[in-house]
Amino acid sequence: MQKIEAVDAMGQRSLLLPAWIQQALAANERLKLYLSVLQAAASHADHPEREALDFSAEMAAAQTDAPWLRNLAATASRVDDALLLPELPRLAKHLAEELATMARPLVETEADRDTQDTTLRTRVAHWSAWLNALNGDQLTTAQLRALTSGERGGERGGEHAGEDSLHLLVMDLHRQLNQLAAALATEDVEGAHVWHVLPDDKPRIAAFMRGLNRTAPLRFDHPGLGTAATRDGTRLLLQNDIGENDVHVLVVQVEGRTVTLRYSDLHRVRFEFFQSLLQPYGARWGNLESKIEARLNEGDAFTFGTAWFECADDAALDATLEGIGSRIVFLIDWNRARKRLLPFVGKAGAIAVLKEAARLDAGHMAWLKCGGEALVYAAMQDVGQGAFRTFRIGDRLDTVLGDEDAQAFLVEVLRLASEALLAGQPAALVADETRLLLARSVRHRSEEFELLEEHAAYCHALAQAVSDGLEHDVLQSVESGAAMAASREPASAAQDLAARAKRWERQADHLVMRAREEAQRQPRWQPFAHVAELSDDIADALEEAAFLMSLIADGHQQGFADDVRETLLQLARAVLSAMQEHIKALAIARDLGSGADMTDSDAFLAATWNVLRSERQCDELLRQARRAMLASLRDAPALMLANDLAQALELASDRLLAAGYALRDVVFGQTGERR
Structure with a gap:
């Protein structure tokens, strides 16, 4: 079927004339071919010893290459006075179809101006009916002449002078088509x-x-x-x-x-x-x-x-x-592009990608020409072989990058492909750019660092609360009614601190569980899950410190002199300082894998070294605290709780150092992969 049928169905027939003429002229070539093959078939049937004519060149010119038509002449034979053609029904059907196509621009536009008694419209209707009524696989001599004769009345006398034929009608249609095309003035x-x-x-x-x-x-x-x-x-x-x-x-x-x-x-x-x-x-x-x-x-x-x-x-x-x-x-080719995007994003995502590519005047054809989905699969495989094995077989792009980032990546790939091909660049360059783009997209992903930073925020809140509690002396018991009247009981404040610390520690636990789940599903999460697990030990130690403070405030602060409280406070402040340096290192690490300069790298290393110095400071402060405790505390429970509190704070600094080293491994892995 042709476009002209669809335009006709829309009711816009005045647009069709040039297309109809073009189709009619092509139908004329095929009609002449069919009639020539029919004449050759009759000749071969009369002289079977002769080799059948080869119409390959004519068939190529008419843009038709049907095996039945190539073999029509060779399969023809004579039965009494009739021409036997096994493919006659098919031939008659094609002749009728091509006649209708050839006649359309003349009979449909009232261009019939034949001066003969019989109008073109009537002649076309007659021969269409004649062809449709042709049955069987035999042609009589009269029927063959009716199809193929080119003689007009007056050209040659005889009993058939003045008879019409399909061949004559085709010639008349062709002449008027040429006149109509010349008059169209396009x-x-x-x-x-x-x-x-x-x-x-x-x-x-x-x-x-x-x-x-x-x-x-x-x-x-x-x-x-x-x-x-x-x-x-x-x-x-x-x-x-x-x-x-x-x-x-x-x-x-x-x-x-x-x-x-x-x-x-x-x-x-x-x-x-x-x-x-x-x-x-x-x-x-x-x-x-x-x-x-x-x-x-x-x-x-x-x-x-x-x-x-x-x-x-x-x-x-x-x-x-x-x-x-x-x-x-x-x-x-929109639907083909949509289907080829579906392995990477959902149905709505694929349409969103094509909409944005159209808005950017990039389109999708260049991407299809460069390999389409093969470009993205190759990039995923290449990135999947990196240090973190980002993609595995069966992974979808949107499950790894997230819906928005996956769509943004695909839009950028479509844009890169269009720009490259329009500039005459090879498809291989587009493939390389796609791999680099995906690598940058993966490294720019901040979801893993966001989780670590959120976990670090809970740890920082715990460290800050413990430090503030010691600074405001929540360990001291209430000694007078006046103190009770001036403020709520310190023991109650310490209990509140312990309750808050427990809530924060549990929320930090949930983040660790999420990191573990992601690591089971996506290998790229594994090093981040390891950092989260080590960081969770920090939260556990600080939550334990807050709990011990509530126990001390509950009547076990006998002998807590200023020097004991001061060394514990210094220990808590050192842990808080180390926690702040760890958060700084996390913030810098987020971008180190995507072309960071030496200044950023130096700042990251400085932050991690500050964590190390704080841990060593905590080791010394723990020893000072123990000396002060032994000199001041005579009550066994008070001494035990104070020592446990100091150990919990020092343990938090140890765990901070371990998490810092794990974070260094993550960053070194990223920058090494980038190189």
Whole structure:
């Protein structure tokens, strides 16, 4: 089926004449071929000892290469006075179809001006019926002559003078087709095939073609986007064939400052995509229809709809036409691109990628030409072989990068492919850029660091609370009613501190469990889960310190002199300082894997070394605290709890150092992979 059938179904027949003439001339070539083969078949049947003629060149010129037609002459034979042709029913069917195609531009446009008694329209109807009534596999001599004779009445006398034939009708149709084509007086406006338009129509046609030509290079070598324009009464009509599918047709009608667009598509989802592309231009759509035409889409249903655009002035009219024209290229091979995106993102994600690529005037054809999904699979495999084994077989891009980042990556790949091919660069360069882009996208992913930073925030809150509690002396018991009246009991404050610390520690635990789950699913999470597990020991030690403070405040602070409290406070402050340096290291580490300079690297190393110095300071402060405790504390429970508190704080510094070393391994792995 041809595009002209779809345009005809839309009711825009005045656009069809050039296409009909083109199809009619092609049908003429095939009709002449069929009749020549039929004559050769009769000759071969009369002289079977002769080799059958070879019509390969003629078949190539007529763009047909059917085995039955190649073998028609060789299979012909005589039965009494009849010509036996096993493929006669097929031949008759093709002759009738091609005759209808050849006659269409003449009989459908009232161009019948034959001076003979029998009009072309009547002759075409007669021979169509004659061919359709031809049964069996034999032709009589009279029937053969009726098909192939080229003699007219007066050219040669005899009993058959004045008889019509299919061959004569074909010759007459061809002559009038040439006259009609010459009288059509077509012209070209910015690449549009134009006829019978007014001078005021040409700026409108030029505006539409300006948009079409701006994005047309994005189709590359794919066929389509041919545009025809004509005037039909008060309306200017423009038709674009988009691609090769017979129902994928777009017709634009301009009347005054109102633009009406009629569009048909066999894919409902692509129709809706096109609706979204036209939304910025103020399209108002009527109800969509599901249509069935026996001539189109093999009789299957397709979607048809109409949109209207109301324009305030000529400038707005031209802008609307230019916008419509610029969006058409993004429909070519759209469904193929959508399907090839589905292994990486969901259905909605694939459409979102194509929408954004169209908005950026990048499109998807270059990506398809460069390999499509193979580009992304190769990049995933390459990145999956890195230090963190980011991708495994069966992983989807959106499950690893997240929906938004996966879509952003694919849009960028489509944009890179378009820019590269438009600049004449090879597809191999696009493949390399895709791998580098995915590697950067993975390294820019901050989800793992966000989890570590969130966990570190809970640890910092714990360290800050313990330090503040010691600084405000929540360990002291209430000694007078006056103190109770001035403030709530310190023991109660210490209990509140312990309760808050427990909640924070549990929330930190949940983050560790999440990191473990991610590590089981995605190998790239494994080093981060290890850091989280080590960091959780920090939270456990600080939560234990807060709990011990609540026990001490609950009547076990006998002998707590200023020097004991001061050394414990110094120990807590050292842990808090180390925690702050660890958070600083995390913030720097987030970006170290994506081209950081030496200043960032030095700052990261300085922060980790500060954690080491704090840990060594805590070792010394623990010893000082024990000396002070032994000198001041005589109550066994008080001594035991104070020592446990000091050990818990020092343990937090040890665990901070272990987490810091694990973080260094992560960063060194990233920068090593980058190199």
